[in-house]
Amino acid sequence: MIEQQPTPITVDETAIQELASRLRGALIRPGDTGYEQARAVYNGMIDRRPALIARCVDVADVMAAINFARDHQLTLAVRGGGHNGPGLGTCDDGLVIDLSEMKGIRVDPAARTVRVEGGCTWGDVDHATHAFGLATPSGFMSITGIGGLTLGGGIGYLARTLGLTIDNLLGVDMVLADGSFVTASTDEHADLFWAVRGGGGNFGVVTSFLFQLHPVSTVYGGPMLFPFAQAAEVMKFWRDFILQAPEEINGWFGFVTVPPAPPFPEQFHLQKMCAIVWCYSGAPEKADEVFQPIRASIPPVVDFAGPIPWPVLQSLFDALYPKGLQWYWKTDFFNELSDKAIDLHVKYGAQLPTMHSTMHLYLINGAVHRIGASDTAFSFRDANFAEVIVGVDPDPANNERMIGWARDYWMALHPYSAGGAYVNFMMDEDADRVQAAYRDNYVRLAEIKATYDPGNVFHVNQNIKPTR
């Protein structure tokens, strides 16, 4: 649950001017030019009006902003890419630390690492690392912020092959609630490093991330589409195939409505279909051989899978989902996908309420399972699938209908779930859901929270309460 603490917005004007003079970046306030743009986050459903937005450009700015918010008891929100569903990168009345100007990236091709500042998106990172033929596991879109995605875990195309994003995180630079700066890795502040690998923004502001890179350059991937009438058959094939497939093959399953635009063939425009979106990162010369039995078993009616540069695959769906649409998320983890569950998926998939609304099943097996459930804060290392049901539409008039659909769909499938969900796909849910997301790791997270943020300064997140 997102804790709303009372926020006195009548901070002394002199103090605000003093903060502005301490910052290298801009301090934006209601009425300032650019305030409306600065307060907007990705989800158009979120309409919050912070009293102060600190556009931090360096670590010193972050320190000054945290100290100011804490000393004046202002609600403090931290924004990386601003993509969070329930809008946890902003707040009403308080102070927002906006990291979007902190875009520094340094690739070390010899060590195969990349140091990335907290305001980058995955597109920024892919652009920088692709020049060296390298990449690190991220998500399925390039416009998402590295900050929130990484701190929650990071589920993406390379998960089966190389693990979650946090499994490729080597260290972080952070500013804590008391304004102090620390680095955390397996060698320094190891407890903190354990906690930030899945525990979200609860522990401080990560000013930069150090990731392991891998030789991933051109992969074989893209969508295959199938008629909705074959949904159950395709889903069963996908389930049986992908759970046994070599780890260099990934492919998420989705229910989609075909956009009425090229490159989609006109006869499928606005039709509900099912999709598998592939990413094979193994030997390129073996790709056709790998996909031959797939194409033979369930021939797609649209087949876009082929060699594709990694950054292109990552940004394939960006244009479909521009900033400002209304988004409502529901989610759960699943260990298995039974035939009964598939029947329910088909029932609710047939009712996608708007063109942008969708249901995806992402894979979190393979390399993700090789890390123990208590080795990082992300605990669902035994689950196979992360389900995300999202109602999406440009028009708020459709919110009630699409929220109703998402809730009904989720309720129908929830009894088959593993009992918890990925924090990055959750909306504003209750404290029990946050605890369920971490299972046995919650107690340790609450203790680490008590060490590094006893006053819960960082509470605009899927909040872990400090507990000794």
Ligand SMILES: Cc1cc2nc3c(=O)[nH]c(=O)nc-3n(C[C@H](O)[C@H](O)[C@H](O)COP(=O)(O)OP(=O)(O)OC[C@H]3O[C@@H](n4cnc5c(N)ncnc54)[C@H](O)[C@@H]3O)c2cc1C
């Ligand atoms: C279109 C879309 C596609 C997505 N695809 C994927 C996907 O493929 N895989 C996946 O795993 N998730 C995905 N997500 C979910 C995504 O991981 C979360 O929405 C995540 O919160 C976004 O991070 P952000 O930095 O953009 O968000 P923000 O709204 O900026 O922040 C989200 C939370 O993280 C905290 N935070 C952000 N940066 C920092 C930082 N540097 N230090 C401390 N705290 C910080 C914020 O305080 C806030 O609590 C997607 C979301 C969207 C909207």
